Amino acid sequence: NKKILLAKRPKGLPDKDTFKFVETEIIKPEKGEVLIRTLYVSVDPYMRGRMIDAPSYVPPYQLDDVLGGGALGEIVESKSDQFEQGDIVLGSFGWQSYYTAKQDEVRKVDKDIAPISTYLGILGMTGLTAYFGLLDIGKPKEGETVVISGAAGAVGSVVGQIAKIKGARVVGIAGTDEKNQYLKEELHFDEAINYKTSTNLQEDIAKACPNGVDVYFDNVGGEISDAVHTNLNKYARISVCGAISSYNLKEEDIGPRIQTTLIKKSVLMQGFTVGDFANRLAEGSEALAKWLQDGKLKYEETIIDGFDNIPDAFLDLFEGNNIGKLLVKVDK
Numbered sequence: 001n002k003k004i005l006l007a008k009r010p011k012g013l014p015d016k017d018t019f020k021f022v023e024t025e026i027i028k029p030e031k032g033e034v035l036i037r038t039l040y041v042s043v044d045p046y047m048r049g050r051m052i053d054a055p056s057y058v059p060p061y062q063l064d065d066v067l068g069g070g071a072l073g074e075i076v077e078s079k080s081d082q083f084e085q086g087d088i089v090l091g092s093f094g095w096q097s098y099y100t101a102k103q104d105e106v107r108k109v110d111k112d113i114a115p116i117s118t119y120l121g122i123l124g125m126t127g128l129t130a131y132f133g134l135l136d137i138g139k140p141k142e143g144e145t146v147v148i149s150g151a152a153g154a155v156g157s158v159v160g161q162i163a164k165i166k167g168a169r170v171v172g173i174a175g176t177d178e179k180n181q182y183l184k185e186e187l188h189f190d191e192a193i194n195y196k197t198s199t200n201l202q203e204d205i206a207k208a209c210p211n212g213v214d215v216y217f218d219n220v221g222g223e224i225s226d227a228v229h230t231n232l233n234k235y236a237r238i239s240v241c242g243a244i245s246s247y248n249l250k251e252e253d254i255g256p257r258i259q260t261t262l263i264k265k266s267v268l269m270q271g272f273t274v275g276d277f278a279n280r281l282a283e284g285s286e287a288l289a290k291w292l293q294d295g296k297l298k299y300e301e302t303i304i305d306g307f308d309n310i311p312d313a314f315l316d317l318f319e320g321n322n323i324g325k326l327l328v329k330v331d332k
């Protein structure tokens with residue numbers, strides 16, 4: 001059984017010393033347990049936050065812990081009356097090739113709705129984050145302008161499509177021309193801006209949003225957000241989903257103050273985690289599955305092959321090497 005453990009707490013960008021590969025015996029399941037062979041592992045930006053020893057909405061990883069996170073696997077042996085061999089299950093067992101789970105730690109996924117990998121993306125945590133963060137906090141109205149940073153990633157690409165479904169004008173900000181072409185041509189965003197090649201982001205946002213910005217769905221924070229904030233309309237809403245630009249900083253990021261903008265424009269800014277909506281996950285999952293089945297939502301996955309490539313795939317998130325959800329397909 002291969003496992004990847006947290007070897008050292010990173011300062012700045014994680015590197016090879018952050019991770020440790022080990023092999024252990026596979027534990028036979030006992031009554032009420034199942035043995036799972038991992039098929040797909042999710043790599044997510046929030047895992048960077050769990051690598052430091054600080055309180056958050058999820059507990060930090062301990063040194064020599066398996067790097068836990070969303071994973072999908074097949075049951076190879078069941079000692080539970082709730083699961084059969086061959087069932088596909090979703091859990092938080094993370095970066096290990098086999099896992100012996102208690103039956104209430106995992107849930108079965110429906111293979112008939114969509115490919116199973118979608119339960120780690122558009123039909124899973126990142127899709128639900130987009131759904132609740134946009135609709136409950138951003139609350140876009142028809143004809144309003146929604147700007148999304150990190151727009152071509154797992155969360156951002158779904159936010160933009162839901163905003164289009166709700167009749168908004170949608171402007172994405174992403175780091176490559178290829179991503180922006182995808183946003184406009186495949187996902188029908190109205191405009192897309194490359195923040196890496198823009199010489200004046202604030203102005204480019206103003207040009208792409210002739211009526212100003214009513215909703216800002218923020219995945220990245222930092223200077224990109226500063227440039228969006230100056231374009232906000234009166235009564236705009238900012239849904240603060242993530243701040244990936246700061247996750248690998250060695251010093252705390254302070255940045256320009258936004259308070260006067262919030263006051264002058266009566267802007268509402270709210271952070272959230274998808275866990276805040278734990279009692280409404282069924283509603284979100286049903287809506288996403290329906291839109292997917294009706295062809296109203298599209299999705300992209302960047303799939304890296306091979307268990308040994310999980311740490312590199314995780315680091316790809318910070319290089320922007322993914323369109324849509326980044327996943328690792330684990331070797332048989």
Ligand code: NDP
Pocket residue numbers: 044045046125126129150151152153154155156173174175176179219220224240241242243244245246272273274275317318319320321322323324325326
């Ligand atoms: P993505 O699929 O969007 O992958 C990360 C992307 O972020 C990269 O592809 C890259 O795209 C961009 N990026 C990386 N570094 C920077 C940087 N320094 N500045 C600007 N952009 C950068 O990841 P997710 O969709 O899974 O997550 C998006 C955000 O949402 C993250 O901040 C994450 O922490 C947050 N999140 C929050 C949740 C919640 O419950 N609040 C739940 C899930 C995610 P590019 O090429 O455009 O730079």
